[in-house]
Amino acid sequence: MRSTPDLVSLDYAFTQLHCLTPADFLREARSRDVFLADVQLKGLHRARVLVPLLRVRRDGRAIAAIARRDLNEAYDAAHWQPTSVDALRRAQSAGLLTDPARERFRPPGSVRRKLGELTYETSIYLYSPHQLISLPHVREVLPSLRWRSQRSELVASLPADPRKARWVAQGARLREIVVAVSALEPIYYSRVVQSLRLPLREDLDAYDKWRRTLPLGRMLRWLGVNASWLRDAAAGLLADADRLDPLGEWAELVARGEPATWSRLRGDARIAIDFRIGAEVLLRYYDDLVAAGRAKPLPEPSPMVSGTFDYRLKRRRPLDALLTHFGLSPHPRLVLIVEGATERMLFPRVMRTLGFRIERDFIAIEDAGGADRDISQLLAYLAPRLDEKREKRYVRYERPPTRFLVVLDPEGKSATFEQREKRREGWIERIMLTLPKELQTPLVREQVSRLVYIATWKRSGESFEFAHFTDLELATVIHSLDGRSRKPSVSTLRSAIWSIREARGALDKVVDDACVRKPDLADALWPTLERKIENALAHDSAGRIPIVRIVNRAVRLAQELPRRNIVIVLEREPNRKN
Numbered sequence: 001m002r003s004t005p006d007l008v009s010l011d012y013a014f015t016q017l018h019c020l021t022p023a024d025f026l027r028e029a030r031s032r033d034v035f036l037a038d039v040q041l042k043g044l045h046r047a048r049v050l051v052p053l054l055r056v057r058r059d060g061r062a063i064a065a066i067a068r069r070d071l072n073e074a075y076d077a078a079h080w081q082p083t084s085v086d087a088l089r090r091a092q093s094a095g096l097l098t099d100p101a102r103e104r105f106r107p108p109g110s111v112r113r114k115l116g117e118l119t120y121e122t123s124i125y126l127y128s129p130h131q132l133i134s135l136p137h138v139r140e141v142l143p144s145l146r147w148r149s150q151r152s153e154l155v156a157s158l159p160a161d162p163r164k165a166r167w168v169a170q171g172a173r174l175r176e177i178v179v180a181v182s183a184l185e186p187i188y189y190s191r192v193v194q195s196l197r198l199p200l201r202e203d204l205d206a207y208d209k210w211r212r213t214l215p216l217g218r219m220l221r222w223l224g225v226n227a228s229w230l231r232d233a234a235a236g237l238l239a240d241a242d243r244l245d246p247l248g249e250w251a252e253l254v255a256r257g258e259p260a261t262w263s264r265l266r267g268d269a270r271i272a273i274d275f276r277i278g279a280e281v282l283l284r285y286y287d288d289l290v291a292a293g294r295a296k297p298l299p300e301p302s303p304m305v306s307g308t309f310d311y312r313l314k315r316r317r318p319l320d321a322l323l324t325h326f327g328l329s330p331h332p333r334l335v336l337i338v339e340g341a342t343e344r345m346l347f348p349r350v351m352r353t354l355g356f357r358i359e360r361d362f363i364a365i366e367d368a369g370g371a372d373r374d375i376s377q378l379l380a381y382l383a384p385r386l387d388e389k390r391e392k393r394y395v396r397y398e399r400p401p402t403r404f405l406v407v408l409d410p411e412g413k414s415a416t417f418e419q420r421e422k423r424r425e426g427w428i429e430r431i432m433l434t435l436p437k438e439l440q441t442p443l444v445r446e447q448v449s450r451l452v453y454i455a456t457w458k459r460s461g462e463s464f465e466f467a468h469f470t471d472l473e474l475a476t477v478i479h480s481l482d483g484r485s486r487k488p489s490v491s492t493l494r495s496a497i498w499s500i501r502e503a504r505g506a507l508d509k510v511v512d513d514a515c516v517r518k519p520d521l522a523d524a525l526w527p528t529l530e531r532k533i534e535n536a537l538a539h540d541s542a543g544r545i546p547i548v549r550i551v552n553r554a555v556r557l558a559q560e561l562p563r564r565n566i567v568i569v570l571e572r573e574p575n576r577k578n
Contacts, residue, residue: 002223004053004179005097010222011210012186014085016197019054019126021081032274033267034135036142043145043156045125046105047164049171050134052125053178055103056082057096083126085199100125101175107155130178130185132274133237136244137174141167177233180223181278187211187219188284192277192313193259216292219285227295230286235308237279242311245272249306253326255313280313320385320399324564332364333558334403335382337375339368342522343407343464343547349526350547353533356555363558368406376430379404383434384448386568394567395439401566403557405453407550410461411506420454427452439570447568453557457546465507467546468529471497474507477524482514 007013020028022041029036044050058080066073082091091097106123144163145156158164190196198207220226245251247269254262254269255276262273289295298309301316310316323329338344344367348358356363368375385398404427408414414423428449432440435448457467465474475493482488488496496510511521529547536542543549 002179002183003102004099005092007053007179007182008085008088008092008097010183010186012198012202012207013182014088014185015199015202016185016189017129018083018085019088020129020131021083022052022125022127024083025127025131028129028132029135029138031263031266032132032135032270034139034271036138039147039154039156040142040145043158044138044141045100046107046156047141047145047158048101048105048168049141049158050131050138051101051171051175053100053128053131053182054088054126055098055100056088056091056124056126057098058122058124059094059096080124082124101172107150128178128182130181130274130278131174132271133178133240133278134171134174135271135274136240136268137167137170177237177278177282180225180230180233181281183223184219184281184285187214188281189277191284192280195259216288216294220289227286227289230282230289231295231298234279234282234286234312237275237282238308238312241272241275241279244268244275245311247272249311250326251276251311252316253322253328255311256315256319256322276311276313283309283312283314318398321387324397324399327563329400329563330361331382331399332360332362332402333400333561333563334363334405334554335378336363336365336554337368337378337404337406338365339407339409339464341367341518342525343367345519345522346526346529346547347551349530350533350551353530354537354542354548354551356551363554375406376427379427379452380430380434383431384451384568386435386439390570393571393573394569396565396567400563401451401561403451403453403561405455405550405554405557407455407457409463409506410456411463411504414454414456415461420456424452424454439568441570443570443572444568453553455550455553457550461504462501463506464547465525466501468532469525471501473525473528477521477528478510478514478516481516481520481524484515487514 022038026036026038026041041050045052080087082088088097141158144158144161146159147154147156149155158167161167196204196207198204241251245268247254251272254265254273262270265273283298286295286298290297299307301307301310320329320331336347338347344365347365351358351363366375366378382402382404384401387396387398389396406424406427408420410416410420414420428445428451431448431451432445435444457464469477471494472490474497475490479487479490479493493510497507500507500510511518533542533545533548536545536548543552
């Protein structure tokens with residue numbers, strides 16, 4: 001593996017993630033619930049368990065020369081933190097950059113200098129953010145560190161221990177992986193975290209051209225490894241992440257979240273993300289090699305058994321399918337389609353009164369805008385989405401099926417049972433057309449038909465208002481909302497409403513003449529309906545109220561089908577012989 005200062009010479013090196021000072025590394029470790037003291041970090045370095053990525057020497061002669069001119073300027077030079085790529089390249093050009101793994105450990109006292117009143121260290125060690133994958137390893141070693149005083153300083157060291165050789169070897173292995181991830185970081189890291197960082201002077205087009213035209217095999221040659229090494233190193237990181245991650249299979253769901261939110265994880269869940277990021281950088285390169293025919297494809301995920309590469313930070317199934325797997329689909333269990341604004345306003349209030357939840361992922365209420373309005377596009381939009389992978393006898397839903405309950409006034413194209421059933425068949429056919437041609441079979445249609453239902457308020461065919469309110473109740477409310485100076489009396493309105501009821505007409509003319517908006521009418525009618533429901537609940541007769549009956553039916557339909565592990569059967573099971 002290459003010496004770490006060689007990383008600085010790579011194009012766009014350290015542009016995505018800057019190096020960490022020891023203080024930065026300790027802070028990042030604390031955010032992962034690993035609490036280290038600076039003396040312990042130095043002890044891990046001394047033991048070769050966790051060796052910093054780089055050492056930058058400060059030029060003592062230059063600092064002394066600056067101090068003769070300006071002590072404040074000398075202070076800045078003596079405490080220079082070379083964490084950016086520009087600073088690292090300046091240090092490399094001046095011959096001040098070395099690989100700590102290829103030199104002996106320098107005790108703190110040996111690098112401390114005093115210049116008048118100014119005290120500084122001649123070397124600063126830098127860590128890669130990717131070295132945070134060493135934290136579980138560090139946690140294992142920490143109890144064995146021993147503290148002692150040396151030249152008035154507290155130091156930590158690792159005494160003779162039969163496990164020490166294994167710990168050092170493990171540290172070296174992780175360091176090799178960190179070097180590889182750091183080398184590939186400019187190319188692939190931004191694809192993993194979906195965010196690209198470039199210095200202000202860098203041109204995005206130039207960077208994009210560089211990434212597109214970079215010879216595919218160059219980084220393999222630079223690292224001195226083959227494609228199998230990348231695959232095996234990534235597999236090891238993912239295996240460590242799987243063992244460590246308290247989230248278990250939920251890790252796949254976290255991986256689909258915005259990468260910026262991963263930093264909110266704590267403890268082992270956060271460390272597991274560090275492992276997965278490192279593995280994904282390696283695997284993105286490996287994927288490119290596979291696409292070019294220069295590496296063997298990774299094994300296909302098994303639907304029955306978890307595989308090594310299942311929980312990598314790359315989408316392996318659609319979000320709908322993933323959410324369905326966890327029973328978290330945001331798609332409604334049932335869409336309750338009502339005719340107008342009055343019903344649209346009152347249904348949620350009735351549901352709340354009855355104690356049912358009204359979230360849209362449970363029952364979504366939509367206004368059809370009239371009894372004859374075509375709702376086939378809405379049904380097609382929410383039609384079943386099926387998994388592309390099929391078994392012989394069934395196909396899984398990619399997202400849970402949404403049922404539809406359409407509540408209509410028996411008028412116009414929906415006046416009779418036969419007309420309503422004809423419309424229902426048309427909606428079922430529209431859903432069937434969204435399915436692949438080979439699935440448009442009678443057996444599948446039979447199952448799809450159980451997704452669409454029609455209801456009316458009463459068998460007698462009354463509209464919503466007439467099914468729930470008396471003529472006097474309607475007349476009183478409309479009269480109170482009529483803002484005209486010369487308006488009909490309640491008695492006149494009652495007679496007009498009675499005539500409309502007898503003729504099986506619509507209340508719209510009376511409402512329009514009074515210049516009353518349907519939402520205002522619904523709001524004014526609600527106290528009356530609420531009292532009726534509460535009285536009926538007290539006497540265990542709420543089911544006699546049409547809207548309560550339909551709400552109860554909607555809830556039953558919504559709860560009837562599971563939210564996961566549901567399939568459409570493609571072949572009937574053959575009859576078994578006794």
